[in-house]
Amino acid sequence: MKTILKHIEAARTKPHHVRKRIVFATAGVGAAFVALVWFSFSITTGLFAIHASNFAESGAPASIGTTSASGGQGDGLAGAAAVIPPADVPAHIEIVDTHPAAAPASTSEQTTIPF
DSSP states (O other), X not given: OOOHHHHHHXXXXXXXXXXXXXXXXXXXXXXXXXXXXXXXXXHHHTTTOOOOOOGGGGTOOSBOOOBOTTOOBTOSXXXXXXXXXXXXXXXXXXXXXXXXXXXXXXXXXXXOOOO
16 A cells, blocks of 8 residues: 555655646545534534524514614604514514605706716
């Protein structure tokens, strides 16, 4: 049986395209070995198990508040403040109407970009 150094010396005598094929094959086998070890470790430790959970159990805060540019609490974007309901309430979407801030006055000046 040859040693690794003998294999390397034999590969150095081969043409460039053969050496390239040897290097890519060796890298592929090495990557496959690492992936196999990682996958088997993940399966045996249970990291691939999908646990039944919901957003409320994930440790999210009970509510998320926003502030607007004027500094008022709660008058931010619609839907930005969320409250997690109890677990026995079915999922739903609630649309909250807000009063938009005054739109900035638009000017109809044409912008010219010199080239």
